[in-house]
Amino acid sequence: MTELLAQLAVLILAAFLGFELISRVPNLLHTPLMSATNAIHGIILVGGMITLAADGPLAIKAVGFLAVAFGALNVVGGFWVTNRMLGMFRPPIKRVKKRREG
Amino acid sequence: MQVATFLAYLLSAALFIFGIRRLKTPETARSGNTLAALGMLIAVVATLFVIEFRGLLEIGLAMIVGSVIGAVSAQRVQMTSMPQMVAAYNGVGGGAAALIALSEFYHLSEVGELGVVGGVTVPLTVLIGSVSFAGSVVAFSKLQEIAFEGAVSFPLQQVVNALLFVGILVLAANAFVDGALLPFLSPVASVVAVMAASLLLGILLVIPIGGADMPIVISLLNAGTGLAAAASGFVLDNYILIIAGTIVGASGTILTRLMSGALGRPLGKIIFAGIAAAAGGSREEGEERPVHDASAEEVGEYLKEEAEKVIIVPGYGLAVAQAQGPMHELMEALEAAGKEVKFGIHPVAGRMPGHMNVLLTEVGIPYAKLYDLEDINPEFGDADAVIIVGANDVVNPVANDPDQSTPISGMPILEVEQAKKVIFVKRSLSPGFAGVDNPLFYDEEKTMMLFSDAKQGLQEMVSAVKST
Structure with missing residues (x-):
C-alpha cells in the first residue's frame, strides 16, 4: 500500500514537472521537442525487457519479443531522427564560416 | 528493488x-x-x-x-515526412505498452498476484496503448496518403464508440473476476479481447479527423503513449516507467492544448465532432470578382524598387511544392539588394507544431530570422511587402471578424493586411483547407496575386529581383 502511495506521489509530481518543462520551449523547437519526448516514452522498452525475461509459454514470449522490438524501434528511431533534425539548427556564426570554406 | x-x-x-x-x-x-x-x-x-x-x-x-x-527509417526519412515518422514511432511505443500489459497479466495471474492495482492498471494500459497504436497507424496512413484521407465519417459514430467503450469495461471486469462474468471467456482471452476492442476504438476515433487537425491528433497520441508507459509502470512496479511516461504524458497534453489554441478550436470539438463536416461555410459560389493578377516581373520590380522591409509567410503549400530551396534563394537575393527579410511562422504552418521551422532551417535559412506569431504581428505595420507562399487560412482576416461565423473564426492569424503590399504566390483563387474565401485576394490596391506553382513562382521572383 505504501508503495502504491509513493508511486502515486511520483506520478503527480512528474505530471507537474512535465507541464513546467514544456511550457518554456519556443514554437521554433516544438517539432524536435515532440520527437524527443516521443523517444523518451520509448522507456517502455524497459517494461518489455522485464516481461520478456520472465518464463512463459511461447505465445507469451512472442508477445514480449514484439514489445521489446517495438520499444527499441521507438527509442532508436526517436532519438536518431531528433538528432538529425537538431543538426540542422546550427548557430548562425558557424553557418557563415562553413559557407566561406565551401 | x-x-x-x-x-x-x-x-x-x-x-x-x-x-x-x-x-x-x-x-x-x-x-x-x-x-x-x-x-x-x-x-x-x-x-x-x-x-x-x-x-x-x-x-x-x-x-x-x-x-x-x-x-x-530515422536516417532515411524526409523532413517533410516528419509528422508521419513521429506518428509511427509513437504507435509502436503504444503497441509495446499494450503487449507488455497483456504479457504481465498472464504472469501475474499465474502466480495469483494480480490484485486490485493490476486489475485496474492492466486493462487501462492495454486500452490506452492500443488506442495509441491504432490511432497512430490511421494518422500515419492519412499523412502518408495511403488510406482514410480526409475526414471519414459514418452514422452513429458516437454511439458505436460509446458501446465499444462499455464493452471494454465489461471485458476488463471479466478479466478481473477470473472470468465469472462471461464464463466462455478466460481471463487472458478477455484481456486479448480488450486489446482488439481498443484497437478498433483507436481506428474509429481518428478516422473522422481531417488532415489539418492531424498535428493535434499526433500530439494527443504522443501524450497517450506516455500515459500508457506510466500505467505500465504501475503494473510492473517500476519507477522509471512512471516518471518518464508521466512527463511525456503531461508535456504532450500541454503541446496539444497549445496547438488547438493556435487553431482556435476547442479540443473536444476536434475529437468528438470531426471538423470537416463544419467546413465550407461562407463560400460564395459562382461569383467572379476582379483581382490584381501580377507577373513575377511586376512583383520582383516592386520588391526591388519600393520595398525596404519584407516579411515572408510560408505555409504547407511551400513544402508540398518542395520550394524551400527557392525560398532561401529569394531571401538571399533580397538581402543582397539591401532589403530586410524576416519570416513569420504561424504555429500550425506545416503538419505538426514547429514543422515549418525544421523545413526552413533544413535548407539553410538561419533560425534567427524565423519569428513566432506574437513576435511578428507587431511588425507587419511597417513592412512594405508580405509574401505569402502556400498559405491562406492563417492570414485570412475573416478569422478576426466577429460578425462572421466560419470554421476558422477565432483562430489567431498573422495580420498581413497591415502591410503596405500583400503578395500571394498561389496556384489559383481556391480557398485553403478550411474552405473560407479570403477577402484580401480581391483588394486590387493592396494585393498582388502571382498565380503559379510555389517553386516556379519563387524561382521567377528570384530572377526578377536579381535582374537589373
Whole structure:
C-alpha cells in the first residue's frame, strides 16, 4: 500500500514537472521537442525487457519479443531522427564560416 | 528493488529532465537530446540487473530487430515526412505498452498476484496503448496518403464508440473476476479481447479527423503513449516507467492544448465532432470578382524598387511544392539588394507544431530570422511587402471578424493586411483547407496575386529581383 502511495506521489509530481518543462520551449523547437519526448516514452522498452525475461509459454514470449522490438524501434528511431533534425539548427556564426570554406 | 538499480533509474530520470530542459534553445537542444538518450541507455543497463540477466538471447535479438528498423527509417526519412515518422514511432511505443500489459497479466495471474492495482492498471494500459497504436497507424496512413484521407465519417459514430467503450469495461471486469462474468471467456482471452476492442476504438476515433487537425491528433497520441508507459509502470512496479511516461504524458497534453489554441478550436470539438463536416461555410459560389493578377516581373520590380522591409509567410503549400530551396534563394537575393527579410511562422504552418521551422532551417535559412506569431504581428505595420507562399487560412482576416461565423473564426492569424503590399504566390483563387474565401485576394490596391506553382513562382521572383 505504501508503495502504491509513493508511486502515486511520483506520478503527480512528474505530471507537474512535465507541464513546467514544456511550457518554456519556443514554437521554433516544438517539432524536435515532440520527437524527443516521443523517444523518451520509448522507456517502455524497459517494461518489455522485464516481461520478456520472465518464463512463459511461447505465445507469451512472442508477445514480449514484439514489445521489446517495438520499444527499441521507438527509442532508436526517436532519438536518431531528433538528432538529425537538431543538426540542422546550427548557430548562425558557424553557418557563415562553413559557407566561406565551401 | 536493489538500491543500485533504483539510483540508476533516478539518474536516468534526471537526465531526461535535464535533456528536455536543454531543448529550450537551439544552441543547447542537440546536447539535450544526447543527454536524454544517455539516460535511456542507463535505464536499459540498470534493467539488465533488475532482470538478473535472464532471457538475454531473446531480448538481444528483439532489440537488434527494433533498433535496425528504427535507425534505418530515422536516417532515411524526409523532413517533410516528419509528422508521419513521429506518428509511427509513437504507435509502436503504444503497441509495446499494450503487449507488455497483456504479457504481465498472464504472469501475474499465474502466480495469483494480480490484485486490485493490476486489475485496474492492466486493462487501462492495454486500452490506452492500443488506442495509441491504432490511432497512430490511421494518422500515419492519412499523412502518408495511403488510406482514410480526409475526414471519414459514418452514422452513429458516437454511439458505436460509446458501446465499444462499455464493452471494454465489461471485458476488463471479466478479466478481473477470473472470468465469472462471461464464463466462455478466460481471463487472458478477455484481456486479448480488450486489446482488439481498443484497437478498433483507436481506428474509429481518428478516422473522422481531417488532415489539418492531424498535428493535434499526433500530439494527443504522443501524450497517450506516455500515459500508457506510466500505467505500465504501475503494473510492473517500476519507477522509471512512471516518471518518464508521466512527463511525456503531461508535456504532450500541454503541446496539444497549445496547438488547438493556435487553431482556435476547442479540443473536444476536434475529437468528438470531426471538423470537416463544419467546413465550407461562407463560400460564395459562382461569383467572379476582379483581382490584381501580377507577373513575377511586376512583383520582383516592386520588391526591388519600393520595398525596404519584407516579411515572408510560408505555409504547407511551400513544402508540398518542395520550394524551400527557392525560398532561401529569394531571401538571399533580397538581402543582397539591401532589403530586410524576416519570416513569420504561424504555429500550425506545416503538419505538426514547429514543422515549418525544421523545413526552413533544413535548407539553410538561419533560425534567427524565423519569428513566432506574437513576435511578428507587431511588425507587419511597417513592412512594405508580405509574401505569402502556400498559405491562406492563417492570414485570412475573416478569422478576426466577429460578425462572421466560419470554421476558422477565432483562430489567431498573422495580420498581413497591415502591410503596405500583400503578395500571394498561389496556384489559383481556391480557398485553403478550411474552405473560407479570403477577402484580401480581391483588394486590387493592396494585393498582388502571382498565380503559379510555389517553386516556379519563387524561382521567377528570384530572377526578377536579381535582374537589373
